[in-house]
Amino acid sequence: MDELEYDSTRLRQWRSGQARGFSRRTFLALTGAASAALAGVPSPARAAAEARPGAAAVPHPGARPGAAAGAGPIVKALPPELFKVFGTNAETRWPALKDVGYHVPVDRFFVRNHTSTPLIDSATWALEVFGAGLRGGPRTFSLADLRRLPPVTRSVTVECAGNGRGYFTSQQGQTVSGTAWGLGAVGVGRWRGVRLSTVLRHAGIGRHAVDVQASGLDATFVTGGVDLGPVRRPLPVGKALDDVILAYEMNGAPLPPDHGYPVRLIVPSWIGIASIKWVGRIEVSDVPLFSPWNTQFYRLFGPEFPAEGLPFDRQSIKSAFELDPGAAFPAGKPVRLTGRSWSAAGRIRRVEVSTDGGTTWRRARFTGPSLDAAWQRWELDWRPAAGDHVLLARATDVRGNTQPDVARFNTLGYLFDAAVRVPVTATGPA
Ligand SMILES: Nc1nc2c(c(=O)[nH]1)N[C@H]1C(S)=C(S)[C@@H](COP(=O)(O)O)O[C@H]1N2
Ligand SMILES: [Mo]
Numbered sequence: 328m329d330e331l332e333y334d335s336t337r338l339r340q341w342r343s344g345q346a347r348g349f350s351r352r353t354f355l356a357l358t359g360a361a362s363a364a365l366a367g368v369p370s371p372a373r374a375a376a377e378a379r380p381g382a383a384a385v386p387h388p389g390a391r392p393g394a395a396a397g398a399g400p401i402v403k404a405l406p407p408e409l410f411k412v413f414g415t416n417a418e419t420r421w422p423a424l425k426d427v428g429y430h431v432p433v434d435r436f437f438v439r440n441h442t443s444t445p446l447i448d449s450a451t452w453a454l455e456v457f458g459a460g461l462r463g464g465p466r467t468f469s470l471a472d473l474r475r476l477p478p479v480t481r482s483v484t485v486e487c488a489g490n491g492r493g494y495f496t497s498q499q500g501q502t503v504s505g506t507a508w509g510l511g512a513v514g515v516g517r518w519r520g521v522r523l524s525t526v527l528r529h530a531g532i533g534r535h536a537v538d539v540q541a542s543g544l545d546a547t548f549v550t551g552g553v554d555l556g557p558v559r560r561p562l563p564v565g566k567a568l569d570d571v572i573l574a575y576e577m578n579g580a581p582l583p584p585d586h587g588y589p590v591r592l593i594v595p596s597w598i599g600i601a602s603i604k605w606v607g608r609i610e611v612s613d614v615p616l617f618s619p620w621n622t623q624f625y626r627l628f629g630p631e632f633p634a635e636g637l638p639f640d641r642q643s644i645k646s647a648f649e650l651d652p653g654a655a656f657p658a659g660k661p662v663r664l665t666g667r668s669w670s671a672a673g674r675i676r677r678v679e680v681s682t683d684g685g686t687t688w689r690r691a692r693f694t695g696p697s698l699d700a701a702w703q704r705w706e707l708d709w710r711p712a713a714g715d716h717v718l719l720a721r722a723t724d725v726r727g728n729t730q731p732d733v734a735r736f737n738t739l740g741y742l743f744d745a746a747v748r749v750p751v752t753a754t755g756p757a
Contacts, residue, residue, distance in 0.1 A: 330566075330640050330641055333563045333565070333566075333640075334637070334638040334639060334640065336615075337615055337617075337621075337638055338633070338635065338637070338638055340615050341617060341622065341635065342635060399443070400414070400415035400440050400442070400443040400444065401415070401417055401438050401440065401443075401444055401585050402444045402446070402583075402584045402585050403433070403434065403438075403583060403584075403585050404434070405417050408420065408422075408423065409423045409434065409435045410423075410435070410437075411509070411511065413506045413507070413508070414506075415440040415441070415442060415443065416437075416438060416439050416440060416506055416512075417437060417438045418437050418508055418509060418511035418512050419431065419435050419436065419437045419511035419512075419513075419514060420435075420511060420651065421509075421510065421511060421647050421648065421649050421650060421651065422649060422650050422651055422654075423435045424649050424667070425649040425650070425665060428695075429482065429515065429695055429696065429701075429704065430482065430515055430516055430517050430578055431514035431515055431516065432578065433577065433578060433580075433583050433586070436514040436516065436577075436586065437487070437511055437512050437513065437514055438585045438586070439487050439512060439599060440545070440585070441545065441548045441558050442545050442546040442547075442548060443545065443546060444545070444584050444585045445544055445545045445546070445584075445605055446584060447544060447584075447588060447589060447605060449470045449588070449589040452469075452470060452589050452590075452607075453467045453468065453469050454467060454468045454469075454473070454526075454573075454590060454606060454607065454608070454609065455467050455607065455608045455609070456468070456526065456527070456530040456608075456609045456611065457608065457609075457610060457611070458536075458610040458611040458612050458613075459611075459612060459613040459614075460532060460533055460535060460536030460537060460538075460539075460564070460610075460611035460612050460613045461530055461531045461532060461533060461536075461611050462531040462532070462533040463531045466529065466530040466531070468526065468529075470575065470589050470590065473520070473521050473526070473573065473575060473590065474521075474575065476521040476525050476526065476529070477521065477522075477525065478519055478520065478521060479519070479520065479521065479522055479572060480517060480518065480519040481517070481518055481572065481593075481595070481700070482515055482516070482517050482518075482698055482700075482701045483515065483516065483518055483572075483593050483595045483700045483701060484513060484514070484515050484595075484642070484669055484700060484701050484702060485513070485514055485515075485516065485593070485599050485602050486512060486513035486514075486598070486599055486642050486645075486669070487508065487512035487513070487598070487599040487600075488598035488599060488600060488625055488639075488642070488741045488742060489505050489506060489508055489512065489739070489740055489741055490508050490510060490511075490512035490513050490645070490743070491508060491509070491510050491512075491645060491734075491743030491744075491747070492505055492506065492507055492508050492740035492741070492743055493507035493508055493509055494509075494734070494743050494745070494747055495734065495736065495740045495743060498745065498747065498748060499733060499734065499736070499745075501736050503736075503737070503738060503739060503740030504738065504739060504740065505739055505740050510645065510647040510747060511647075512599070513645070513647075513669070515669075515701045515702055516577045516578055516586075516593075517577070517578050517579065518572055518574040518576065518577060518593045519574060519575065519576035519577075519579075520572045520573045520574035520575050520576065520590070520593070521572070521573050521575075522571070522572060522573075523539070523567050523568070523571040523572065523573050523592070524567070524568040524569070524571070526573055526609075527539065527567065527568065527609075527611065530611070532564075532568075532611055533613075535613045536564045536611050536612070536613060537563070537564060537612055537613055537614055537615055537616075538561040538562065538563060538564060538610075538611075538612045538614075538615055538616040539561065539562050539563075539564055539567035539609060539610070539611050539612075540559050540560065540561040540562070540609065540610045540612070540616050540618065541559060541560075541562075541592050541603040541606045541608070541609045542556075542557040542558070542559040542603065542606070542607055542608045542609075542610075543557050543558040543559065543603050543604055543605045543606065543607065544557070544605040544606070544607040545557070545558060545604070545605055548619075555619045556618075556619075557607075558600075558603065558604075558620065559603065559618045559620065560600055560601055560603065560618050560620040560621050560625070561612075561615075561616035561617065561618060561621060562594065562601065564611075566594070566597070566640075570595050570700075571592060571593065571594050571595070572592070572593040572595075573590055573591075573592060573593075573606065574587070574590065574591055574592070574593045575589060575590050586604065587603075587604030587605050587606070588605070589605075590605075590606050591603060591604040591605065591606060592604075592606060595699075595700035596641055596642060596671040596672075596700055597640050597641060597642065597671070598625060598639070598640060598641070598642055598741075600620050600624075600625055601640065621638055622636075624739065625638075625639070625739075625741065626638050626639070626739075627639060627735075627737040627739075627741060627742075628737055628738045628739060629736055629737040629738050630736075631735065631736070631737075632737065639741070639742070641671045641672075642670075642671035642742070643670070643671060643742045643743075643744035644668075644669070644670035644671070644672070644722055644724055644728050644729070644730055644744050645668065645669060645670075645722070645730065645743075645744060646666060646667070646668040646669075646678060646720035646721060646722045646730065646746065646747075647666055647667055647668075647720070647747070648664060648665070648666040648718060648720060648749055649665045649666055649667070650664075650749070650751070652749050652750055652751075653750060653751065653752070654749075654751045654752075655751070655752050655753070655754055656711050656751065656752070656753045656754075657753065657754065657755045658711060658712060658713035658714075658753040658754055658755045658756065659710065659711075659712070659713070659753075659755070659756065660710065661708055661709070661710050662708070662709055662710070662711065663706055663707070663708050663709075664680065664682075664691075664706065664707045664708075664709055664718065665694075665704070665705070665706045666678075666680075666691070666704070666705055666706075666720050667702045667703065667704050667705070668702060668703050668705065668720065668722035669701065669702035669703065669722075670722065670724035670726075670728060671700075672724050672725075672726045672728050673699055673724050673725040673726050674697045674698065674699055674703065674724065674725050675693075675697060675702070675703035675722050675723070675724055675725075676723050676724060676725050677690065677722070677723045678690070678691040678693075678703070678705045678720060678721070678722045678723075679691065679720070679721045679723075680707045680718065680719070680720050680721075681717075681718065681719040681720075681721075682709050682711070682716055682717075682718055683716065683717070684716075684717035684719070684748065685717070685719050685732075685746070685748075688721070689707060691705035691706060691707040691720070692705060692706050692707065693705050694706055703722075705720075711751075711753035712753060713753050713754060713755065713756075714752070714753060715750065715751075715752050716750070716751050716752070716753065717748050717749065717750055717751075718748075718749040718750075718751055719746045719747065719748055719749070720746060720747075721746040730744055730745060730746045731744060731745050731746075732745055732746065733745050
């Protein structure tokens, strides 16, 4: 599974108009008028938001059986000591992970909703697998059908592609659009379900299958008066048949409503949008598929990238301390700094911590397991002198990728991977 090759092939197909689902013509109709008026770097998301309502309606399945609207955008409680809320989204506050184990408990796992958590009745819910990439007709699976198939359990990170976006502005002085997340749009869960490959084989996937696209049963996503249809994003068949899970349990219990009940995708190492929640339908196509979530969103736009934007799928590498910026410590007393690092390219090999703004670095001690597609916990003892200090943590993975000093600017603020500067103070005698 070579993602770079997949992405460059899709970019070529997209440029030459070979795209079903969300064509380049539709994209240009949405963005053309507005981007002509914009000076500087193109911002398709902004352009789409400014497009005339109804200018380019995208067809989508109207019937969404089993879905009902929830009370608010997020169902679970969002106490301020555990979450920072941004509209329909909520990020985990890192101090809330300090004394919890390897997996993030549901009560503090971040939520990223394009609209609202739907309340789905699993008794009437069914998964429909359909499309020209199947050898026969459509197949449906009840939750009981899925539970009868051989299960798998795996600890996997789910991380929003925009995690850390706020640091493009606060640390690099750059203007980007989208939710100004800190580092808390990430979590590791223990997911149990059935391999997507098992379900696709039961559905009769054919040799000519090209892409696999799951759609959510949450409300369709409307931006600037344009209905973009249900949240959906294609996977190449190579990835779909590799390590993707159709999960029905999180941390040993049925998925909670906010995290995709009754069934969601878990796509290891890929950006969070790939892990479609509340899956209702899965299309197996015999042609390349496109959706707004791999054409106008989740592409890298900016001076360093092609005008159409560079598609991407994989997450990057990051580290976070289990504390808030501005945390205060007693001066002259030992403190144990703790944190976690993770990379989509593999396990973490080394984490270095600086307590003096990046001048000197010490190696952190690993605690707990090192898992592929999840994170590494670490700690470091420190005795701060009175005054202000800047902490940094910098991870290196088994492939040799290291967090840079500066993340690559892109207008939608994805894949922030630079080491984050965390101001803290030590007060008192000494
Ligand atoms: N149906 C649907 N699936 C979705 C989304 C959504 O809004 N609707 N958000 C995606 C995004 S952008 C992310 S980062 C992850 C977040 O998963 P979580 O809310 O369980 O943390 O879900 C993804 N799956
Ligand atoms: Mo996301």
